[in-house]
Amino acid sequence: MKKTIQELEEIRKKTLDKINIRKEREGTRIVVGMATCGIAAGARPVLKAFVEEVSKRGLQDVIISQTGCIGVCEYEPVVEVYKPGEEKVTYVRMKPEKVARIVAEHIVNGRVVNEYTIGSVNKR
Amino acid sequence: MDIFRSHILICRGTGCTSSGSDQVADAFDKYIKEEGLEQEVKVVRTGCFGLCEVGPIVIVYPEGAFYSRVEEKDVQEIVKEHLVKGRVVKRLLYQESLDKDRIKSLNEVEFYKKQMRVALRNCGVIDPENIDEYIAMDGYKALTKVLTEMTREQVIEEVKKSGLRGRGGAGFPTGTKWEFVYNAPGDKKYVCCNADEGDPGAFMDRSVLEGDPHSVLEAMAIAGYAVGADQGYIYVRAEYPIAVRRLQIAIEQARNYGLLGENILGTGFNFDIDLKIGAGAFVCGEETALLNSMEGKRGTPRPRPPFPANKGLWGKPTLLNNVETYANICQIINKGGDWFASIGTERSKGTKIFALGGKINNTGLVEIPMGTTVREVIYDIGGGCPNGKAFKAVQTGGPSGGCIPAELIDTPIEYDTLVKIGSMMGSGGMIVMDEDNCMVDIAKFFLQFTCDESCGKCTPCREGTKRMLELLEKITEGKGEEGDIEKLQTLAMNIKDSALCALGQTAPNPILSTIRYFRDEYEAHIKDKRCPAGVCAALLNYIILEDKCKACGICAKNCPTNSISGKPKTPYVINQDTCIKCGVCMDKCPFGAIIKK
Numbered sequence: 001m002k003k004t005i006q007e008l009e010e011i012r013k014k015t016l017d018k019i020n021i022r023k024e025r026e027g028t029r030i031v032v033g034m035a036t037c038g039i040a041a042g043a044r045p046v047l048k049a050f051v052e053e054v055s056k057r058g059l060q061d062v063i064i065s066q067t068g069c070i071g072v073c074e075y076e077p078v079v080e081v082y083k084p085g086e087e088k089v090t091y092v093r094m095k096p097e098k099v100a101r102i103v104a105e106h107i108v109n110g111r112v113v114n115e116y117t118i119g120s121v122n123k124r
Numbered sequence: 125m126d127i128f129r130s131h132i133l134i135c136r137g138t139g140c141t142s143s144g145s146d147q148v149a150d151a152f153d154k155y156i157k158e159e160g161l162e163q164e165v166k167v168v169r170t171g172c173f174g175l176c177e178v179g180p181i182v183i184v185y186p187e188g189a190f191y192s193r194v195e196e197k198d199v200q201e202i203v204k205e206h207l208v209k210g211r212v213v214k215r216l217l218y219q220e221s222l223d224k225d226r227i228k229s230l231n232e233v234e235f236y237k238k239q240m241r242v243a244l245r246n247c248g249v250i251d252p253e254n255i256d257e258y259i260a261m262d263g264y265k266a267l268t269k270v271l272t273e274m275t276r277e278q279v280i281e282e283v284k285k286s287g288l289r290g291r292g293g294a295g296f297p298t299g300t301k302w303e304f305v306y307n308a309p310g311d312k313k314y315v316c317c318n319a320d321e322g323d324p325g326a327f328m329d330r331s332v333l334e335g336d337p338h339s340v341l342e343a344m345a346i347a348g349y350a351v352g353a354d355q356g357y358i359y360v361r362a363e364y365p366i367a368v369r370r371l372q373i374a375i376e377q378a379r380n381y382g383l384l385g386e387n388i389l390g391t392g393f394n395f396d397i398d399l400k401i402g403a404g405a406f407v408c409g410e411e412t413a414l415l416n417s418m419e420g421k422r423g424t425p426r427p428r429p430p431f432p433a434n435k436g437l438w439g440k441p442t443l444l445n446n447v448e449t450y451a452n453i454c455q456i457i458n459k460g461g462d463w464f465a466s467i468g469t470e471r472s473k474g475t476k477i478f479a480l481g482g483k484i485n486n487t488g489l490v491e492i493p494m495g496t497t498v499r500e501v502i503y504d505i506g507g508g509c510p511n512g513k514a515f516k517a518v519q520t521g522g523p524s525g526g527c528i529p530a531e532l533i534d535t536p537i538e539y540d541t542l543v544k545i546g547s548m549m550g551s552g553g554m555i556v557m558d559e560d561n562c563m564v565d566i567a568k569f570f571l572q573f574t575c576d577e578s579c580g581k582c583t584p585c586r587e588g589t590k591r592m593l594e595l596l597e598k599i600t601e602g603k604g605e606e607g608d609i610e611k612l613q614t615l616a617m618n619i620k621d622s623a624l625c626a627l628g629q630t631a632p633n634p635i636l637s638t639i640r641y642f643r644d645e646y647e648a649h650i651k652d653k654r655c656p657a658g659v660c661a662a663l664l665n666y667i668i669l670e671d672k673c674k675a676c677g678i679c680a681k682n683c684p685t686n687s688i689s690g691k692p693k694t695p696y697v698i699n700q701d702t703c704i705k706c707g708v709c710m711d712k713c714p715f716g717a718i719i720k721k
Contacts, residue, residue: 002382005268005389008259015260021131021185022249034210047129051164055127063186064129066210 017058027061028107030054032094033078035069041076042095049096050079053103062107075118081106090118128166130207133183135248137172137334138327138366139488144196145180151199152182156207165207171335173248175235177487178218183248189227192218235486238504240467242475243291243451244491247335252370255377258338264383266457267342270349271391274457279350280306283453285461287473291328292318292409292446293521293550294626295472295539301443304433305351308441313353315344315395316437316444318414319360319367322406323522324573326553328477329447331489333360333367336451337374341397343453345384348395351443356397359414361404371399406523406577410625411444413579424581425625446551448477468494472538476549482518482556483509492537499533502556513558517641521550523570523577524630526637527563546637548630562659563642564649568596570634574627585628588619592635600660604650609639658720661705665721668709670695672717679709679718 003011032038032047047066054062070078075092081102082088089112091102098116105111114120134140134149152167173181178192182202189212191202198216205211214222220235221228230236241247250257258264270279284299305313317340321329333340344356360368375397378384386394400418407413408423415437417423436442452474456464465473472494478501481487485507492501502508502515509515517527520537526547528535535541539549557566571593580586595612598604616632623629639646648654655663668679668688673695680688680696687703690696698709698718710718 001380003389005272008264008268008381008389011256011259012262012265015256018127019131019250019257019260021128022133032210034208036209039209048164051127051129065186066208068209068211 017055017060020060021063027063027084029063029065029082030107031065031067031080031082033068033070033076033080034066037069037073038076038078041073043077045096046077046079046094046099049099050103053099054107057103057108059103059107072118075121078118083110091116092118092121128164129186130165131185132165132167132207133170133185133248134167135171135173135179135181136169136366137176137247137331138364139172139176140179140181141366143179143193145182145194147196148180148182148194148199151196152203155200155203159203159208161203161207168251169253170250171247171252172244172331172489174239174244174489174491175218175486176489177485181218183230184212187212187227188229190218190221190230190233191216234507235488235490235505238496238500239491240475240493241491242455242464242467243332243339243448243477244335244489245455246339247331250336252335252337253373255338255374255381258336262458263338263454264342266454267345267383268389270346270457271389271393276306276350276352279346279457282461283350283456286452286456286464287461287468287471288449288452288456288464289472289539290446291448291452291476291551293524293548295549298445298449301433301445302347302350304431305353305441305443308434310441312440313351314437314440314442315348315351315353315356316415316418316442317344317356317358317450318409318411318444318446319358319364320402320404320409320414321361321364321447321551322404322409322577323524323551323553325481325555326479326522326551328479328489328552330364330367332447332451332477333364334370337367337370338378339454340371340447340450341374341378341384343450344397345388345395346453346457347443347445347450349393351441353443354394354396356395357400357418357437358397359400359402359408359418361402361408363404368399368401375399405579406573407579407625407627410627413625414444415442424579425627427624448552469536469538471540472549476537476552478552478554480506480554480556482554483513483515483558483561484556485510494538495536497534497536498528501537501554502533506556509556509558513560516557516559516561517563518557519547519555519566519570519634520553521548521630521633522553522555523573524548524626524633525550525553526633527557527566527641529641546633546640548633560657560659562600562655562657563638563645564596564600564655565657565659567634567638568593568600571596571631574631578628578631582622582624582628584619584622585624585631588615588623589628589631591615592619592632596635599646599649600655601662602649602653602660604646606650608650609643609646613639664705665700666698666703666705666707666710667719667721668696668698669717669719672715674715674717676714678712678714682708682712684708 077094079091182191288298289295412426432442477491575589687699
């Protein structure tokens, strides 16, 4: 199919979103604990939910990656969010249902969802 | 799902492919499917990353983990550990990229630190068989800009302003060449691309074609618009099957999108490109021989003038540029000629790709700003000579170039300085030699090459290179006589002056430059019948050092001609009359008691 200049620009934008991951970036990192304990506790659906949510919103500077055992198997699945210049936030006992709220409030608007964090769980 | 959380980039350039990256890529597909990750992880087959020495190379994003020498059997571990559990497999990482517990970004690795990728910008980043990825990296933006916003004269002006010079070796100003073709009278004009890269050890153009074929197609279309041509041809050698296939795919995709063919982007501009496959004769890289070959004639040079700009393919005005030259064009249009001219030196602008090979730790493909010194390329990027050997010289320009000796290692790499010291930029092959290389032998190697590849049309090249080769053979066999060096020099100057094409005119360069910087080695061969580097077999003797020999007899047992004899407790001796100089004894001696002299 022949493309117009307009269509070319659309392809450019759409594909760039897809391959942006290959650039060296400074942005928010969402790290999901994916050791045996994490996976057993259901980390994989959580990771998938993050990928879906981030791509749905077309967020550019967000990297989703995994890590090994964080050490608090009790609280798995564990997700850590690193924002440049801010302290690390650790979310525990994650579920796919919690993901949308974390992305909307914390990743996009910068307000930590306190009730999901390790701090609030400890208090109980 | 459209967006993948992780991309696995696997080099499918010729270097990594020959060390098995194809199987590695297939294994990734297999194991990713097995783990059910195919919706999350994308496998991308890319062009050359440059560090061919440690291939096959695999880079995993978003972490940017740089895995080297990945084998098929390692893939499952990477998938299970890295992709499933997020644990980078440190054992397989390129060692230098590991800094304590942190993975360095590619730009921090020594090999890449001093490089600047302009022509290779997309190599190893995009999937060369996917036009959308090229478009995402601002592909076909330059063509759009040229067709909608610029006049033909403005395009030529921009290229002239950039100061870009031909990357095929001669360094003719590209913008001026475009202007010649623009001004040439004629109703039909052609735009051609010289992809007949033939220097031993050179693979810059191949890598561009394999890693980013669209950048060449787009540039040729821009050139077609500027000079007034509607047909382009790429002359590429059949020995580059991957490059040929990717070009075919790229041309097909560009035609489908209407970026080649008639009425491109609705602007009324027509331009199409076809491939011409060459059989791989070195002389066909010479522009007039290339044109003959494209016309279906024997690949021999034509006298110039007339130059191709006026009378080229089928007698029509023809623009002929090299692959790497074209690969710079889109960037010049997008970022401006001034931007390009800000890189490099006074008379050599932009960057240049080199294929590093020979006695060097980091064999591979590097792109550096003009003016970078030889030292930076050899030591900082190339990592020096292996096994701690001393750097002796580097040959640039292949069989047409000359050597740069160690004492000139701080020479900046630019067209004119290299010519001044008796070498040349050439197309970008850089063959590194260490203390174990004999310079007479090197000159002989290149002469053998030009002698084989001489097309035979003109006498100076056909006969002259043969005679020079005979003289070199005589010298390396220990039969050299007083006056041979002078004979070589006279012959060389005559060939330089009288050969028909650049192949013949430059064939004597390796001899002239080795005589210029390593005359003592020639003299040692001729007068003392000695090869200082210990390469020329006829001039070598293997000797057992009495004080180191423990009389174990291993050498005698392994000698294929029974030329070594001895008794227990007394040092062994080699019979020089029957020794065939195979070197087995030296390899086998456990005490290092055998040397060659």
